[in-house]
Amino acid sequence: MRNPRPALKNTQQEVRTFRIRSLLALLVVMLLTSLLMGRLVYLQVFQHEVYITRSENNRVRVEPLPPTRGLIFDRNGRLLAENRPTYNLTLVRERVDDLEATLTLLVDLLDLPEEEVEAFHQRSRQRQRPFQPALLMSDLEEEQIARLAVNRHRLPGVEVEAQLLRYYPDPDIMSHALGFVGRINAEELKELDVGDYAGTHFIGKTGVERFYEEELHGQAGLRKVETNARGRVLRELGRTDPVPGQNLTLTIDKDLQALGYELLDGRRGSIVAIQPATGEILAMVSTPGFDTNRFVTGIDSASYQALQEDIDLPLFNRAIRGQYPPGSTVKPFLALAGLIEGVITPGKTIYDPGYFQLPNDSRRYRNWLRWGHGKVDMERSIAVSNNTYFYTLAHDLGIDRLSSRMHDFGFGERNTHDVFGESAALLPDRDWKRARFNQPWYPGETLSVGIGQGYWMVTPLQLATATAVLANRGHWVKPRIAKRIGDTSVETNLPDTKNDITLDNDEWWDRVFSGMEKVVSGSEGTARRIGADLKYRMGGKSGTAQVFSLGQDQKYNAEELAERLRDHALFIAFAPLEDPQIAVSVIVENAGGGSTHAAHLARAMTDAWLLEPEENDRNVEALLEAEE
Structure with missing residues (x-):
């Protein structure tokens, strides 16, 4: 008997399977739909305010x-x-x-030379506050x-922003007096106020x-703008205008500054002129100076290194930081110290054999005129610059x-109101030497200080200040250095001004x-010439300041010395003598x-300040020829 043929299809089973699968699919669809609807409800209802704000932030942007x-x-x-x-x-960065x-594309589009590419990348990595623009390139x-x-x-x-960029019409001549602005660096960014410097890329450096x-910078403003999906501004919704910085009027006279620069003729040196009655510089x-405009947009590393390695130090502000032995220029101040302390009188004389000797010491401290000036008093010793008188x-x-008396004239101190970076230089005493070298002070060192040598150092600004006080x-x-800030004049009687120097006899000033x-x-x-x-x-x-010390019996010969070992001049x-207008x-x-x-050079500066142009017939060329 044959076995029954198995059924090819189990219809009931297939229907049952289909229904189960359909039900499962429906449940999955319903679950997903529920999740989607729940998410939509969450976003649309519970997170409505959040996404409205985000949308608004994408559409509306606040720009500094x-x-x-x-x-x-x-x-x-x-x-x-x-x-x-x-x-x-x-x-x-947050929008990139x-x-x-993006940086690679920018380098290609801007066609930057290879040496600038790394600097370009560094600027992009410079720390910025969120959503604050980083300055990649100027001009x-x-x-x-x-x-x-x-x-x-x-x-x-x-973005390409149209902005105003600092420019100096006379960069070399004014480089050290004005200083310059440059890009804000990471360290400065930490210290600056977020609101005041929003959108600002430059800050005063020197x-x-x-x-x-603070006065020059002003206060930042802001504007609210509507943008499209690509970030392009469609319209302005509101603004708070920035407050521009105040204009600054300096005490500097541009013509006199330019004359001083021309007189020095590229040599290493400094000229400082002050109006004694007002203290105006x-x-x-x-x-030498340097082109400050190169620092505004960011000087390249090779050029900056060349300036740093220049043997003449063009970046060094000699007027306020250069320290030099004052030489015989301090003799009038020492004469006044002697009068105040009662050590000398104007008529007291000594005999100068060409040298001075300390008691029980065989060493001779020589006068610059080796055979001496003979009988000298205070006035003649100043006129002929007699060393022996001032050793004594x-x-x-x-x-x-x-x-102590030299401190009264401002030596060894910072005395200006608004000159950034001024050095106090050095006025030595026994306490300083003990702290510096752990050694006692020797009498011979006092003699060196007495003719402006030894440890004593001054800056050109300090020397001009003391001369103004003397005048x-x-x-x-x-x-x-500031005459007016905006429309407000800077006071002449400034706080922390040193006390006046008084003499028992005013006639001593005249002497x-x-x-x-x-x-x-x-x-x-x-200087009779x-x-x-x-x-x-x-x-x-x-004054003539030695760069190095000579032995007791050595004779100075400039021609035998390397140029940088020769004396400083x-x-x-100050003039006019009866009513000084310039020191x-x-x-x-x-x-x-x-x-x-x-x-x-001093004569040329005083001529330029005191004489009318038609009277000032002694031109720069003639003065430079006089030196030769």
Whole structure:
């Protein structure tokens, strides 16, 4: 008997399986639908405010509006620092999808040289606050702007901003006095106020630009704009205008500053001029200078390294940081110290055999004129710059009284109101030496200080300040470089000004001034060559500062020395004698004698300030020829 053929299909089983699968599929669909609906309810109802805000933030953007930096003028209203329109490239990292790809594209579009590519990448990595633009490049060329505009759709988060960029019309001449602005670095960013510097890429780095940064910078504003999906601005919804920085009027006279720069003629040195009655700094020259405009947009590393390695140190501000032995320029101040302390009288004389000896010491401290000046009093010793007289005076004063009295004139201290980076230099005493070398003070060191040598160091600004106090007959007016901030004048009677120097006998000022007048106008004066055809009365004092010490019996011969081992030339002056309008200090490094190589520069500065143009017939060329 045959077995029954099995059924090919089990219809009931298949229907049952289909129904189970359909039910499961329906349940899955319903579950997914429920999840989707739940998510939609969550987003639409419970997260409504959050996503409304996000949407609004994507559509509406708040942009900072940087303030316009204040301008800087000289005392006569001539522009020293201005703002010129330029285009800058910025990047907001949070709006960029692929930073490296974007940077690579930018490098290609901008056609950057190889040496600038790394600096470009470093700027993009510089720390910024969230959604704050990072400055990648300044002062874009028209061709670069055009390339960026064509490829704008490929560069989300990248913008070309029209901004005002700092520009210095006379960069080399004013480099050290004005200073410069530069890009804000990471360290500065930590210290700056978020609101005040929103959208600002530059900050004062040195000089006036740094000291008066708060006044020059102003206050940032903001605007609310509506954008499309690509980030392009559609319309402005509101704004708070920025407050521009205040304009700054300096006490500097541009013509006098330029003359000082021309007189130094590229040599290493400094000229500082001050108006004694007001403390206004009329000129503050340091040479060589440098082009400050190169620092505004960011100087390349090779050029910066070249400036740093330049043997003449163009980045070094000699006027406020250069430290030099003052040489014989300090003799008028020491004479006054001797009068105040009762160590000398104007008429007291000594006999100079050409040297001075300490008691029980065989060493001879020589006068510059080896056979001596014979009989000298205070006035003649200033006029002929007699060392023996001032060795004697310094020995009788002692280092303690000498140092104390020189502090009264501002030596060894910072005394200006608004000069950023000023050095106090060094006025030595026994406590300083003990702390510095753990050694006692020796009498011979007092003698060296007595002629402005040894450990004593001054800056050109410090020397000009002391000369202004001397010209004022002891009245202190704190030097300053700002004349007006906006429309407000800077006070003449500034806080923390040193006390005036008073004498028991006011005639002593006249006697010291007489000695200084004889320096330039007397028959024996060390700088008598500049006294010819003077149209006013001038008081001056030359100085020659040794770069290294000579042995007791050695003779100085400049021709046998390397140029940088030769003496520094110094000169101080003020005029007119009866009513001083200008006080000047001049230092020319390694030039030689101050009466020969610095005095005529001081004369040119005082001529330019005191005489009318038609009267000032002694031109720069003639003065430079006089040196030769």
